[in-house]
Amino acid sequence: MKILIARMNHETNTFSPVATPLDAFGRNGPCYGEDAYRENKGMRTAMSAFIDAARHEGAQIVTPISASANPSGPVAAAAYDAICNAIVDAASGCDAVMLDLHGAMVAENSNDGEGDLLERVRAALPEAPIAVSLDLHANVTQKMIDNADVIVSFKTYPHVDMYESGEHAARLLFDRVHGRARPVIAWSQPPLLTHTLRSTTAEGAMKRAVEAASAAERDGMLAVSVLSGFSLADIEAPCISVVVVGDGDREAAQRVAKRIAQQIWDERDAFVYRSEPLADSVAKGAALARDTDKPVLLLDHGDNCMSGGTCDTMDVFVEALKQGLDGMVTGPLCDPEAVAALYAAGVGATVTLYVGNxxxxxxxxxxxxxxxxxxxxxxxxxxxxxSGPTYTGQRAFMGRAAVLDTGAAQVLVTERTHEPWDLGVFESVGIDPRGARFLILKSRMYCRPVFVPIAGALVECDSRGVTSSDYGLFEFGKLKRPVYPLDADTAW
Known part of the structure; x- marks a missing residue:
């Protein structure tokens, strides 16, 4: 058996000015062929699980490309075409396909990046089974449903089950290949724009929806996924979805999808996040710091790296300075111009410069x-x-990095936008984050598995950047209306 395995990951914020050329996918662009295989083998990505499952089957493995970029603005047309062409060109002669996709890609030449890719793969291999792993924040489309045989998404946010989702999708693909199951897909999509801060699977309505999905799997469905969608995309329906893989009975799968989607719709207001004024959030953090000797996390979710933030919005830091906070560690702030100036000055130099915004x-x-x-x-x-638990073992690239000590704060400035996945973000530049009084991080969720255990408190801060939770700041032109919560009287 010859199996095509590839990875194409990008969550597109169509309101973000951060460019997404081909070299944004990886350190200096995607990995191809054997390099794509090596990049994922032994890691915790869905593609890693696909490789392990195919090796267990004794299959011949074709890995044309592994392309993953931080969330940012629309993918350049040339980059999108290059990635898709690499996958489609490798399809000839393959007996099955397993794709590690995000599910919320928008390119300059495609509003449905994954759907258009899957349509091309299906045209190239009309009879081959296609299994797909999706991010929990995927924007599912009919074209994706029509051109895949198996779809499984992550069930955790922060995402710590990427490998497990790939393992699940691979198992169902091979069950089909060996005649043990007949996967069929059904889905349901209420007109609901969720907020990322309400898609954590540890609490609330999202937790209850994922629990309902897991219960349906125990009751006989092959896979049930709740995909909260990524609403900062001006496309027709960046909405929450329920995707069900049934065993030969599409109508039964559709009933499950509709039932869980109705549960979500009935709790729709619980998927909406409303920010408090930034000054109030920082003041709350200052008050909490008086009761703990551990760092207080100030999470700047309005400029969140992993939702396409510029990582140079200075609102939270400026407000913290205004309120007299000290002992701060902040970053990574993306400002290549400032990095160049700090490199030119050298370690030990005292400098004055303009940073951010x-x-x-x-x-x-x-x-x-x-x-x-x-x-x-x-x-x-x-x-x-x-070090994990997200992307365990992978090498991270912030571009050149510099630390500026202002007295009140240690400011980490980098050439690239970068999520604070790991203590290594700061430890690699000689900063011990455990010793900070305040940690100002441009993050919503991914920092939490690592930084919450060392923190004394956490406060969410909305800097009103391009990842703000205030949808009123954004002009949606392609979005199908009415949709909740933009339209309070939306019916479904």
Whole structure:
């Protein structure tokens, strides 16, 4: 058996000004062929699970590409075409396909990045079974449903089951190949824009929806996925979905999809997050710091790296300075110009420079860069190995990194946008985050498995950047209306 295995991951924020060329996918672009295999073998991605399952079957494995980029603006047309062409061109002669996809890609030449890819793969291999692993934040489309035989998404956010979702999808594909199951797909999509901060699977309505999905699997469905969608995409329906893989009985699968979707719709207000004023959030953090000797996390979810943030919005830091906070560690702040200046000055130099607020596209009115004076404490290549639990073992690339010590804060400035996945973000530049009084992180969820255990408290802060939870800041032109919560009287 010859199996095509590939990875194409990008969550597209169509409101983000951060460009997404081909070299954004990886350190300097995607990995191809044997390099794509090596990048994933032994890791905890869905593609890793596909490789392990195919090896167990004794299959010949074809890995044309592994392409994963941080969330950002629409993918450049040339980049999208290059990735898709690599996958489709490798399809000839393959007996099955397993694709590790995000599910929320928008390109300059495609509003349905995964659906258009799957349509091309299906045309190239009309009879071959196709299994897909999706991110929990995928925006499911009819084209994706029509051109896949198996779809399984993550069941955790923060995502710590990427490998397990791939393992599940692979198992169902081989069950079909060996005649042990007849996978059929059904789905349901209420007109509901969820907020990412309400898609955590540890609590609330999302937890209850995922529990209902797991119960349906125990009751006989082959796979049941709740995909909260990614609403910061101006497409027809960036909405929550329920996808069910049944065993030969599509009508039964459709009943399950509709039932769980109805449960979600009945609790729709629980999927909506409403931010408090930023000054109130920072003041709350200051008060909490008086009762703990551990760091207080100030999470800047309005400029969240993993939702396409610019990572240079300075609102939270400026408000913290205004309120007299000290002992701060903040970053990574993306400002290549500032990094160059700090490198030119050298370690130990005292410098004055302007940092942040340089990339156009803030959802609120533009703000000027912030003038900072401090001492350069460290200069590094910005690389480290992620210890987990997300992307365990992978090498991370922040671009060149520099630390500016202003007295009140240690500011980590990098050339690339970067999620604080790991303590290594700071430890790699000589900062011990455990010693901070306040940690200002541009993150919503991915930092939590690592930073919450070392913290004394956590406060969510909305800087009104391009990942703000205030949908009123964004102009949706392609979105199908009515949709909740933009339209309070939406019926379904």
């Amino acid at each position: 340089k990339l156009a596209g803030n959802a609120a009115s533009p703000r000027p860069p912030v003038r900072l004076t401090g001492t350069v404490r460290a200069l590094t290549d910005g690389e480290y190995i992620i």
